[in-house]
Amino acid sequence: MSLADAVPAPLRTAAAALTTAVAMLALAPHAGDAAGALPAARKVDPAARKVDDAARNSDPFLRTFDHLLVVSVDGLRPDLLETPHLASFPNFARLLEGAHTLDARTDPQFTITLPNHISMLTGRPVFGPYGHGWVDNDEPPGAKQGGSLHVRKGAYMASMFDVAHDAGLSTSFAASKTKFWLFEQSYGWDSGARDTTGDDQGPSKIDLFLFGDRTGDIAGAMADRLRRVSGRSLNFIHFAAPDIAGHSYDWVVKPGSPYFISVQEVDRGLGTILEAIDADPDLRGRTAIVLTSDHGGGVPRKTHTDITCPLNFRIAFLVWTGGGDPASDLYKRSALRVRPGREEIGDRDAEAQPIRNGDAGNVALQLLGLPPIPGSYYGLLRPMTASDPVPAGNSQSN
Numbered sequence: 017m018s019l020a021d022a023v024p025a026p027l028r029t030a031a032a033a034l035t036t037a038v039a040m041l042a043l044a045p046h047a048g049d050a051a052g053a054l055p056a057a058r059k060v061d062p063a064a065r066k067v068d069d070a071a072r073n074s075d076p077f078l079r080t081f082d083h084l085l086v087v088s089v090d091g092l093r094p095d096l097l098e099t100p101h102l103a104s105f106p107n108f109a110r111l112l113e114g115a116h117t118l119d120a121r122t123d124p125q126f127t128i129t130l131p132n133h134i135s136m137l138t139g140r141p142v143f144g145p146y147g148h149g150w151v152d153n154d155e156p157p158g159a160k161q162g163g164s165l166h167v168r169k170g171a172y173m174a175s176m177f178d179v180a181h182d183a184g185l186s187t188s189f190a191a192s193k194t195k196f197w198l199f200e201q202s203y204g205w206d207s208g209a210r211d212t213t214g215d216d217q218g219p220s221k222i223d224l225f226l227f228g229d230r231t232g233d234i235a236g237a238m239a240d241r242l243r244r245v246s247g248r249s250l251n252f253i254h255f256a257a258p259d260i261a262g263h264s265y266d267w268v269v270k271p272g273s274p275y276f277i278s279v280q281e282v283d284r285g286l287g288t289i290l291e292a293i294d295a296d297p298d299l300r301g302r303t304a305i306v307l308t309s310d311h312g313g314g315v316p317r318k319t320h321t322d323i324t325c326p327l328n329f330r331i332a333f334l335v336w337t338g339g340g341d342p343a344s345d346l347y348k349r350s351a352l353r354v355r356p357g358r359e360e361i362g363d364r365d366a367e368a369q370p371i372r373n374g375d376a377g378n379v380a381l382q383l384l385g386l387p388p389i390p391g392s393y394y395g396l397l398r399p400m401t402a403s404d405p406v407p408a409g410n411s412q413s414n
């Protein structure tokens with residue numbers, strides 16, 4: 017089967033549309049840089065910064081940032097980020113400066129934690145020819161017992177960390193649920209692929225793995241990490257508290273509810289991180305944040321497993337490029353994405369896709385001036401790379 021046969025027709029159409037989008041991007045300074053063209057990336061060329069700053073005035077999306085933080089707020093419902101509730105979350109409000117949507121979607125077939133986080137980091141849906149195929153939401157088995165994304169897939173599956181680390185960036189992962197050891201087992205230590213591009217940065221795609229089950233601790237650890245990092249960096253942080261409150265007391269969107277209080281806790285954590293960015297000239301204006309969620313919650317009561325319910329599948333997707341940029345509709349930033357009906361999760365194979373949490377990894381790489389994740393499907397401005405042939409025997413369509 018040739019690659020053309022393997023790629024569904026809607027993708028091929030999308031790829032044609034992409035050519036136009038990429039050509040447009042290539043006109044902007046640095047937007048067309050390939051990974052190989054980047055310097056070893058430990059140092060940032062001041063001259064390049066000037067050009068970037070000029071580009072930023074016209075379009076912050078085309079600026080190359082030095083540091084990227086992808087934030088996942090487990091179980092965050094986007095109605096919290098609307099008036100009147102938004103007044104209770106000043107740091108989320110700050111992150112709403114810039115392009116965003118409160119009408120993004122989870123994976124088309126899953127509204128549970130692990131499968132959606134794997135999508136964020138690999139740019140793949142759960143199922144389909146490009147799917148990552150991991151449907152479990154429990155603690156993964158040990159690495160040697162099959163607790164690895166690559167073993168389950170039957171082939172190595174790159175993540176956003178592979179692309180950034182191979183390009184010489186420092187990478188970190190901060191989690192607040194133990195099931196996230198799956199990512200350490202898949203990309204940490206000697207689990208990653210050999211680096212065959214430029215200087216060999218080694219097989220550990222995640223340099224620093226942080227774990228803390230308290231919101232303040234994990235936020236503080238990430239703030240510290242950002243303060244101390246040298247060179248450029250790609251970082252990921254996961255906040256579990258809203259999901260835990262939701263499962264214990266339900267997703268009650270009302271001031272004073274345990275769920276509401278847990279999101280205020282995350283807001284303070286974001287404040288700790290934003291303070292670190294504000295205070296450091298190496299971070300301020302050089303750091304972008306992509307924030308999204310694995311799912312919402314509340315249906316059935318105290319959980320989020322009903323994939324037909326908008327309260328579960330509707331999520332936020334925020335792209336913060338340092339503040340000062342006017343709030344804008346992220347759907348207007350991507351000609352390839354279509355806002356779905358409020359009751360629609362969006363069909364997996366439809367040509368018109370909504371913005372999904374699976375876009376996070378490639379949006380992050382785009383803002384770092386890096387190429388997309390090999391084999392990835394999602395990504396707002398450069399999605400659906402179709403660069404890897406579909407592995408034989410892996411075209412499940414369940």
Ligand SMILES: [Zn+2]
Nearest residue numbers: 091129259263
């Ligand atoms: Zn949950």
